[in-house]
Amino acid sequence: MSSAFLKNETADAPVVIPARAPLPPGTSNYVTPRGLALLRQELAELETERVSVQHTAPDETERTRQLALINGRVGALNQRIASASVVDPATQPHTEVRFGATVTLQPKKGPDRTLTIVGVDEADASHGRVAFTAPIARAMQGKRIGDSVALRTMKGEETYTIAAIDYGF
Template identity: 35%
Template structure:
């Protein structure tokens, strides 16, 4: 499988979720299954079936996180030389020439992307248009509502 780029923060968030799933959720679900079994007939026991379903989701998520972490290429931009170029993991300030507004995004892996927190996926059209650019460069991004021109204001290796 290909390596998945991930920031240090993204990898730590996955490790934290994995610890919670293994050490809190899994034991709680196992106990819920044991408690539901004590109520007798399992065919009509909604608590038992709900707990078993939760167990399936929990185990599936554990496997998914373990696979992602084993294939993760963790990139720490703070340890990279600041060339001024936009690369995975940088925080970039852009000026939208059509709205006359500045926006600031951090370019992250797919799993870490969260537009509400200004984290955009490296595979998003905006990030793909910006990779390799530097301050004062412009890039045109094709959006559903047409082309948008952005000017790179700043590139920070935070």
């Protein structure tokens, strides 16, 4: 029987630490002030969880596994925080798309799209936040209001016009 169907894992099974969002090799870990605050909040929550596990885990084996998982996540998170390079969107040139910009894109047909360029840990496409390493963010970098951007979508290549750039001023 496959171990995937077993409820209890063996004590010697390796603990798998979930990977953080990838950063291409040699790429700086740019974050917005909000992104850094979210990383620090996540670290505080993991520290709280670690204390809870120490007092509530049902047995020593489970406590050891849970603590190993939490400690691995804390280590990865500490590395990400230590490598963070904060870019305040307010310091960016307001006439050009750069890191931290909220960009309104107008297609030839259909509704506008609004995207904010953020760090890899802050990215959440369902909320319009895209990582600066994403192809759509790279295509917009350096553009100004009125410039066109060609993007590959599921419908094929579509052309958008930069309609607005906002840095939260």
